[in-house]
Structures are given as C-alpha cells and as structure tokens.
Amino acid sequence: MKDRIHKFRQGDTYILLDINSGAVHVIDRMIYDMMDIFQGDNDEEVTAALRSDYREKDLQEALGELHSLMDAGQLFAPDIDVPPTFRQEGLVKSLCLMVAQDCNLRCRYCFGDAGSYGGERAVMSPEVGRAAVDYLISRCGQRKHCEIDFFGGEPLMNMRTVKAVTEYVRQKEKETGKSFKLTLTTNGVLLDDPTILWLNENRISVVLSVDGRKEVHDRMRPDAGGNGTYDRVIRNFRKLVDSRDGKNYYMRGTYTKENLDFTEDVLAMKDAGFDILSVEPVVLKDNPLGFTEEDLPRIYAEYDRLTEAYLRRHREGRGFFFFHFNMDLSNGPCVAKRLAGCGAGHEYYAVAENGDLYPCHQFVGRKKYKLGNVYDGVQDTELPRYFRESHVLNKETCKDCWARFFCSGGCHANADLFHGDIRKPYEVGCEIQKKRLECAILVQALLALESMEGQPET
Amino acid sequence: MKHIITVNKPTMQKSLKTGGCGECQASCQSACKTSCTVGNQVCEK
Ligand code: SF4
Ligand code: SF4
Numbered sequence: 201m202k203d204r205i206h207k208f209r210q211g212d213t214y215i216l217l218d219i220n221s222g223a224v225h226v227i228d229r230m231i232y233d234m235m236d237i238f239q240g241d242n243d244e245e246v247t248a249a250l251r252s253d254y255r256e257k258d259l260q261e262a263l264g265e266l267h268s269l270m271d272a273g274q275l276f277a278p279d280i281d282v283p284p285t286f287r288q289e290g291l292v293k294s295l296c297l298m299v300a301q302d303c304n305l306r307c308r309y310c311f312g313d314a315g316s317y318g319g320e321r322a323v324m325s326p327e328v329g330r331a332a333v334d335y336l337i338s339r340c341g342q343r344k345h346c347e348i349d350f351f352g353g354e355p356l357m358n359m360r361t362v363k364a365v366t367e368y369v370r371q372k373e374k375e376t377g378k379s380f381k382l383t384l385t386t387n388g389v390l391l392d393d394p395t396i397l398w399l400n401e402n403r404i405s406v407v408l409s410v411d412g413r414k415e416v417h418d419r420m421r422p423d424a425g426g427n428g429t430y431d432r433v434i435r436n437f438r439k440l441v442d443s444r445d446g447k448n449y450y451m452r453g454t455y456t457k458e459n460l461d462f463t464e465d466v467l468a469m470k471d472a473g474f475d476i477l478s479v480e481p482v483v484l485k486d487n488p489l490g491f492t493e494e495d496l497p498r499i500y501a502e503y504d505r506l507t508e509a510y511l512r513r514h515r516e517g518r519g520f521f522f523f524h525f526n527m528d529l530s531n532g533p534c535v536a537k538r539l540a541g542c543g544a545g546h547e548y549y550a551v552a553e554n555g556d557l558y559p560c561h562q563f564v565g566r567k568k569y570k571l572g573n574v575y576d577g578v579q580d581t582e583l584p585r586y587f588r589e590s591h592v593l594n595k596e597t598c599k600d601c602w603a604r605f606f607c608s609g610g611c612h613a614n615a616d617l618f619h620g621d622i623r624k625p626y627e628v629g630c631e632i633q634k635k636r637l638e639c640a641i642l643v644q645a646l647l648a649l650e651s652m653e654g655q656p657e658t
Numbered sequence: 659m660k661h662i663i664t665v666n667k668p669t670m671q672k673s674l675k676t677g678g679c680g681e682c683q684a685s686c687q688s689a690c691k692t693s694c695t696v697g698n699q700v701c702e703k
Pocket of ligand 2: 542543544548559560561562610611612613614685686687688
C-alpha cells in the first residue's frame with residue numbers, strides 16, 4: 201500500500217498525497233508516523249508500534265479517520281491502468297514552427313547552437329509555414345482548439361513568415377470553425393513599437409525570455425558582440441506588457457549552476473514589474489553550467505526559499521503567479537492527459553525551417569528523429585507510436601514514481617540526450633521535478649487551508 | 659476530522675471514464691518553452 205501514497209513534510213506542515221485519486225491531505229505528526237505502518241487492515245500493528253509515542257485513544261481516533269478516507273476513495277485508491285479513453289493514435293494538437301533557425305543572441309546555455317540547431321542558419325518561408333497550418337488542420341480531427349508556437353532561434357528575425365502564417369491561420373479559422381492559439385517566444389531584442397502593435401492586434405500570446413537579475417541576464421544572454429542585453433529587452437518587454445494591460449504574456453528564465461540562488465531572480469522579475477513568471481533549470485550534459493546530483497541539496501533548499509518568498513508575497517498582497525506552483529488540485533487534467541504528457545511525437549510536432557517534422561523543437565536536427573515533412577505528413581509509422589506508448593505506465597522508473605500523474609513522465613528529449621532512450625528519464629531532472637511538485641502541492645494546500653479558515657496561517 | 663484535513667475534491671478516478679477529450683493544451687516541460695508540466699494544467703472541459 202505504501203506505493204499508493206506519498207508523504208512529505210515541509211517546515212511544520214505534513215502532507216499526505218493519495219497517488220491514484222489525487223487527494224491531498226494535510227495531516228498531523230501522528231498520522232505522518234502512522235503512515236509508515238498503516239496498510240489499511242493492520243490497525244493493531246499500528247497501535248502496538250506507536251503506543252509508546254502517542255496515546256492509545258488518539259491512535260484509535262486517527263485510525264477511524266484513516267478508514268473513513270479509505271471509504272471515501274481518498275486513501276489507497278486503486279491503481280490506474282491505461283483508460284479506455286486513451287486513444288491509440290493521438291490527434292495533432294499543436295505545432296512549433298522554427299520560423300528562424302538563426303538568433304541575434306548568444307546565450308551561453310543554448311541547446312540550439314545559437315538557433316541553427318547544428319545546421320546552417322536559415323529562415324522558414326511563408327509557403328512552408330502555410331503548409332504547416334494545413335497539415336495541422338488535416339490531422340487535428342474534431343478538436344476545436346489548435347496551437348501554433350512561433351519559435352526559433354529568434355522568431356522576430358522572420359516577421360515575414362510570422363505575419364503570413366498568422367494571416368493564413370485567421371482565414372482558416374473562418375473556413376473551418378477551429379480556434380487557434382498563437383504564441384511567440386522571443387528574446388525581446390527586436391521588439392519595436394510596430395511589432396508590439398502588430399502582436400497585440402493579432403492576439404499573439406508571448407513568452408518573454410529574461411533570466412532575472414540584470415547581472416545574471418547579462419552574463420548568460422549576451423548579443424553576438426558579447427554585450428549585455430538586459431536593459432534593452434526589459435525596456436521593450438515593459439512596453440509590450442503595458443500595452444496589453446499586463447495580460448497574455450509569460451516571462452520565463454533559466455537558472456544554471458551560476459545562479460543557484462534563483463529565488464532572487466524570480467523576485468527581480470517581479471520587482472521589475474512583471475508578475476506572470478517561470479524560472480527553470482537548464483538541462484545540459486557535460487557542461488559546467490549544468491547540474492549534477494551533487495547540486496541537488498542546494499537546489500532543494502532554494503525551492504524551499506522560493507516557496508517561502510512566494511507565500512510571503514502572497515500574504516502581503518504583493519503576490520505573483522509562478523508557473524510551477526500553479527496547480528489545480530481539484531480540476532486537474534484527466535488520466536488520459538496525465539499519461540500522454542507533453543505529446544511530443546504524436547500530438548505535438550516541431551516544423552524545421554525547411555518543413556521537416558520532428559517530435560518537438562528539441563529534437564530538431566537529431567537526424568534519426570526526422571519523421572516526415574509538412575507536405576507529405578509523418579512518414580515514419582514506428583516512432584510516433586513509440587512516443588505515444590512511452591507514457592508513464594510504460595517507463596520502468598515512472599511507473600512506481602509517486603509523481604507520475606503530475607509529471608507525466610518527464611521530457612523525452614532530455615531522456616534521449618542523457619540515455620539515448622526516451623523511456624529512461626534524466627534523473628537529475630526527475631529529482632528537481634519531484635521537489636518542485638512537493639512545493640506546489642504544499643503551496644496549494646496551505647492556500648486552501650487559509651481560505652477555509654478565512655485568515656492567514658502563521 | 660481532527661487529525662486530517664483534505665484540501666481538495668479530486669476527480670482523477672472519475673476521469674478514467676470521462677476524460678480523453680483532448681481539448682487541453684499540449685504541455686512541454688522543457689526550460690526553453692512555456693514549461694507547461696501536466697500537473698500545472700487544468701482540465702478544459
Ligand atoms: S519524476 Fe521522473 S520518474 Fe517520476 S514520473 Fe517524472 S520522469 Fe518519471
Ligand atoms: S520532449 Fe521535452 S522538450 Fe520536447 S515537447 Fe516533450 S517536454 Fe518539451
């Protein structure tokens with residue numbers, strides 16, 4: 201039964217997660233200890249083991265509570281198998297268009313080799329972009345929502361194609377009744393007034409890359425001449441966000457071994473006036489900026505700091521949205537979605553500058569993962585199936601991992617990078633993921649308690 | 659209950675039968691994208 205629960209403690213808060221139902225219980229120390237022994241049908245064993253630490257009466261009372269949770273299906277809920285709603289073949293939901301495999305920055309951690317992805321620097325033509333839209337529509341079935349992400353390199357280096365694709369998408373929406381969400385990820389350097397206006401008028405959501413503090417950002421994200429870019433891009437981002445009433449954007453950063461105190465970077469973004477934020481660990485192999493197991497204790501401690509800062513700011517009425525702490529414990533995704541995870545290679549593809557299809561943007565340029573192209577569609581029949589079947593219940597390390605229905609099996613591209621096999625998750629990434637999920641569950645549990653009590657916890 | 663406070667009304671088991679409509683967003687969790695880990699999403703139904 202132990203494999204059906206996960207318990208952890210942070211500060212004075214003890215949390216019990218029932219893995220297969222998703223129920224989150226805030227418990228006291230006694231229950232926390234009892235759960236080392238309790239199996240659902242061994243009450244005597246529990247009382248015998250803990251009699252010297254707790255009063256018999258309290259133990260009996262607590263056992264009664266545990267049994268009522270079991271009756272409610274919120275403790276030791278049955279194991280989950282692949283549900284009948286999990287389709288054999290995924291519908292294509294979204295495409296990532298590598299509109300410019302070229303970049304005007306030289307970020308030190310870039311996996312895309314300054315945008316070129318190991319190839320020549322090149323940009324996508326409007327024809328390829330439009331063919332990608334047609335491909336998506338032909339493969340998304342009855343699904344109403346489709347997504348396209350303009351990515352790169354730096355997509356603003358190829359506004360010609362961004363504009364042509366957007367125009368085409370709007371026309372196709374009218375013809376097909378589908379609804380497209382368009383997103384553009386940018387480093388901000390080319391974000392001038394006309395571009396800002398165009399992005400707003402065309403309802404493009406934006407993802408803005410900033411690494412937090414000015415000194416961190418300037419060190420990590422220099423331009424081709426080696427100059428810092430913080431002042432320039434923050435000014436542009438400020439204009440953009442103000443011009444859209446602080447909505448439809450996301451500011452995101454990357455932390456590396458050089459800024460393990462990344463709480464400061466999150467707060468720096470907030471203090472620069474942005475409040476929809478995300479900061480995440482870099483993933484690099486054999487690189488001094490990347491992480492190893494030895495860094496984990498430091499990273500865990502930093503997530504604890506970030507959790508405290510997040511809650512403190514929230515209670516002071518100066519809260520912000522931090523992506524990884526955002527978790528709807530009651531209305532999260534269905535099991536089919538939790539199994540499918542990121543969807544790379546079966547629900548989501550990346551389109552390279554020349555129209556080649558890959559499982560996702562990170563696979564672009566990894567030759568054996570080329571799946572087809574936007575004109576002929578996916579030609580490879582094996583790989584998409586392999587990706588689709590590489591869900592959490594089919595991965596050795598995931599199927600027993602407590603985080604499986606939240607993490608959904610990690611990043612295939614990272615697994616491939618570290619182990620040459622998309623079914624072998626990258627371990628350091630897993631440990632960080634699990635810590636982050638504990639923090640998110642804790643944050644949501646505490647906020648829920650506070651709203652139940654109507655007053656802040658101390 | 660005195661020792662346990664359940665803070666959510668989970669729907670996961672129920673969704674075994676009702677889920678799979680596929681309207682939710684794709685969810686890349688890599689650092690360079692929008693980092694949309696599944697656990698951080700909501701159901702779009
Ligand atoms: S944390 Fe790792 S082992 Fe656990 S579900 Fe995610 S990828 Fe799998
Ligand atoms: S494989 Fe990794 S990088 Fe690619 S879409 Fe999935 S989570 Fe994102």
